Amino acid sequence: MENKRTPEIRFAGFTDTWEHRRLGEIAADTYGGGTPATSNEEYWNGNIPWIQSSDLTENHLFGVAPKKHISESGLRKSATKLIPQNSIAIVTRVGVGKLAIMPTQYTTSQDFLSLSNLKADVWYSVYAIYKKLRGELNAVQGTSIKGITKEELLSKSIFVPQIEEQAKIGKLFKQLDDTIDLHQHELTTLKQTKQGFLQEMFPAEGASVPKIRFPGFTGDWEERKLGEVIDNQYNGQTPSRENTSFWEGDINWLSSGELNRGVVAKTIEKITEDGRKSANLKIVPKGTFVMAITGLEAAGTRGNCAKLGIDTTLNQSCMALYPNEKLLNSSFLFQWYRKVGQEYGLQYTQGTKQQSYNAELIKKLPIILPSVSEQILIADFFDSLDNLITLHQRELDALKETKKAFLQKMFV
Structure with a gap:
């Protein structure tokens, strides 16, 4: 029979059963x-950190940066308390x-209960309590949780090993979170770097040359209409759902909902050859630029597009564009549209309830172009950045999954 008082994975040398503690x-x-x-300015902008629920980030158990500070008089003339360092601040109301x-002394709003002077390793405790609360909140997902009382919170229990094992577990999870934070910071920096290059390597509005260019390229970029530099357009259909x-x-x-402003590597649904024939669908080849043409009224879908990493058919809300290769590189088109797509969705689409493009509207979209050889260098540069961002995102996702698995297997 499985022992419910020991975890599935343990550090070597530990065999004792864990204790149940409130x-x-x-x-x-x-x-x-x-x-x-x-309303009393004397109570605020002092030197004492004061945190509120919004200062804490979901699933992030350290590194809180208080946005507000109170004064000594604010501390004396209110219900807030000065809480010792290395306490655990738990939101019990809004954001429960x-x-x-909290590594230093602090105060809180009334939305918190803080656990102090712990009789257990503080890092072990915060991860064990986090796992406990997450499990309970996930079990009632969809239900409105207005709060938890002090008595309810303190009555909750966790399993606790001996202090040496606690310390090892707490240290492991802190190191995992530090690594996750580092990867998140690197990913954010890469994305910001890419956005900076997008601004500098394409001409600003009203300009005919970008601020940054590859060596050897001079002269103005030329403004054209998309209809002048593409050979063809194609949008698909949906085979009958009844068959x-x-x-x-x-x-x-x-x-169109699968267009991810990146490279599409797979589709959610697949059809048969009979389905393809029934809707007269063409196979759109890998490497083609595809843009969403309906449902563009929402900021989240406006400008949606993708470069195909697979051969695929399309539904009626996707439009594939086939450039004239002597005038326009498909990967450059993809990078350009990712930059301007949201703005163009506001400026050029039609419809009162559902904003949409059609083939003729797309042909009228302005695009500013250098030579094809310069387009290819620009597209390759951004493709490399995209690949690096994708790699960092995968590493970050893998670390988060590792942490999730260890939370399940290293706690009772």
């Missing part, structure tokens, strides 16, 4: 909070379930 037993002291009168270790023989085949079928 949070009220782990914390020697607990503190609530309060808010000094906001968020928590973090089951048209679906679950081996031919990719792409919908």
Whole structure:
């Protein structure tokens, strides 16, 4: 029979069963909070950190940066308390379930209960409590959680090993989160770097040359209409949903909702050859630029596009563009449209309820172009940046999955 008092994965040398402990037993002291009168300026902008729920980030258990500070008089004249360093601040009302270790003394709003002077390793405790609260909140997902009382929180229990094992587990998860933070920072920096280059390597509005160019290229870029530099356009259809023989085949079928402003590597649905024939669908080859042409009224879908990493058919909300290769490089078109797509979606689409493009509107979209040889260098540069961003995103996702698995297997 499985032992529910030991985890599936342990550090070598530890065999003792874990003890069941209530949070009220782990914390020697607990503190609530309060808010000094906001109308009294003397209570604010002092040197004492004061945190509110919005200062904490979901699933992030340290590194809280208080946005507000209170004064000594604000501390004395309100219900808030000065809480010792290395306490765990837990949100019990708005944003219930968020928590973090606070390495220095601090105060909080009334939305918190803080656990202090812990009789357990602080890092082990914060991850164990996080896992406990996440599990309970996920179990009631979709239900409105207005808050949790002090008594309810302190009555909750976790399993606790001996202190040496606690310290090892806490240190491991802190190192995992530090690594995740580092990868997140690198990913954010890469994305910001890319945005900077997009601004500098394409001409600004009203300009005919960019601020940054590859060596050897001079002269103005030329403004054209898309219809002048593409040979063809194509949008697809949806085979009848009523005919089951048209679906679950081996031919990719792409919908506009799957356009990810990146490279499409797979489709959610596939059709059969009979389904393809029934809707007279063409196979659009890998490397083609595809843009969304309907449902562009929402900021999240306006400017949606992709470069195909697979051969696929399309639904009626996707438009494939086939450039004249002597005038326009497909990868350059993709990078350019990612830059201007949201703005163009506001300027050039039609419709009152659902903003849309059609083939003639697309032909009228302005594009400013250098020579094809310069286009290729620019596209290759941004493709390389995209590949690096994708690699960092995969590494970050893998680290998060590793942490998730260890949370399941290293705690009871």
